[in-house]
Amino acid sequence: MRHPVLSSLYSLLLLTVIGCAGHSAPAYSALLNPSVQAQTPSTKPAANSGAKSSLSTDPFESAEISDASELKPLPVTQIKRLPPQTVQDYEDEAGTSADPSQADISSIDAAELGAPIPNPEPALSPEDLITLKMAEKKAEVFPEIVTQPTQNPMGQAINDALWYQGMTKNDAMTVKLQILLDWNHTSPGPIDNGWGMNSKKALRGFEHLHGLDIDGRMDAMTFSLLYDNFMGQDAIVDYVITEEDASYDFAVIPSGYPAKSKLKWLGYTNLIELLGERFHMDVRFLKSLNPESKFKAGDTISVVNTGVTLDRPINRIEVNKTDQILYAFDGDEMVATYPTTIGSSSTPTPVGTHTVINSVYMPWYSGKDDSDPKKRWPIAPGPNNPVGVVWNGLSKPSYGIHGSPVPEGISRQASQGCVRLTNWDVLEFYSAVQIGATVVFIE
Secondary structure, three states: OOOOOOEEOOOOOOOOOOOOOOOOOOOEOOOOOOOOEOOOOOOOOOOEOOOOOOOOOOOOOOOOOOOOOOOOOOOOOOOOOOOOOOOOOEEOOOOOOOOHHHOOOOOOOHHHHOOOOOOOOOOOOHHHHHHHHHHHHHHHHOOEOOOEEOOOHHHHHHHHOOOOOOOOOOHHHHHHHHHHHHHOOEOOOOEOOOOOHHHHHHHHHHHHHOOOOOOOOOOHHHHHHHHHHHOOOOOEEEEEOOHHHHOOOOOOOOOOHHHHOOOOOOOOOOHHHHHHHHOOEOHHHHHHHOOOOOOOOOOEEEEEOOOOOOOOOEEEEEEEOOOOEEEEEEOOEEEEEEEOEOEOOOOOOOOEEEEEEEEEEOEOEEEEEOOEEEEEEEEOOOOOOOOOOEEEEEOOOOOEEEOOOOHHHOOOOOEOOOEEOOHHHHHHHHHHEEEEEEEEEEO
């Protein structure tokens, strides 16, 4: 007897999040890709856990390095754009079936069966499946770029810089340390030639990750661990601006959700912002490193070699609300740290333990404007979307870990309760985080 027709109607899901970057959260559509990775090997960090609160002093024992804490927010840079993908409705009909044990095979000629079917390929292990999924995400968001050795004298000075005991303030060494921290997945935020709060947090995170004394001071052991696995790799490289870069669909971003909701794409506002975010650089440092560039197609500019992305899965997360640092773990082993922005006393970040329930690249956002609190405004994807380029939703409704349209504001602003990262840090996080990962908020 034939089964009745089964049909299922699938429709797009709009998730709303109250409190991130404004009010309610993203509905999601997958578009395409930004950030760029350069070709540098990565280290395997040592086991550790937990998070400490106080920040460090200067890593140069006799230096007074300028603090970048007063940086004003700047716009962000490029993410490429593709048409949104949609879930299409479809029907599935169940056909008739029979009990194989009741089949009559007495009349089958064995010669007609042909050659035996070979054994199927062995199934992938859970670890292999995780590695495969991470590789797919990296291919989605980290296209390769072509760089070459720098001819820039300042870039060459940065590449040649080596730390030694008792050295004083040194711009080249400051930049080199920031880049080394970035390569080791202890992010200093935008690389800016300033030893501000996020650089200090990154150095303490590196010490924590490697089981060193957490004092925020550079010493021979710390520098050796930072640098030894990257000997021969250039921290600064040259890059030729392409026609594709210059022809990006730059946007004029209005204020207010009603005006933003009229845009189909919240892209970068100019090429310098695009390149700054692509290469993890504060745009002012990018311009100071390339004072003669007009930043047009064909120009050769000096940029940060951004290294390789994290090659370890993230299945446990600790958010230290006091220090505003996200600690990422593979099991009990710490593998990365990122500076964060968290909520204020009036819009606090959650407490307790939660889980990651989804991870969406290029999300839509549903915003609430003060002029009409009952109305929701759909905000298109893009790096200037209020939640940046990635949304990682938590099991606590309306909260997530997401990107930011203002990378220079990380750790210097307050969110509406969510955890903000720079767009490039959240892309690395997105490529490694596992659905179901535990998220613990630490006071």
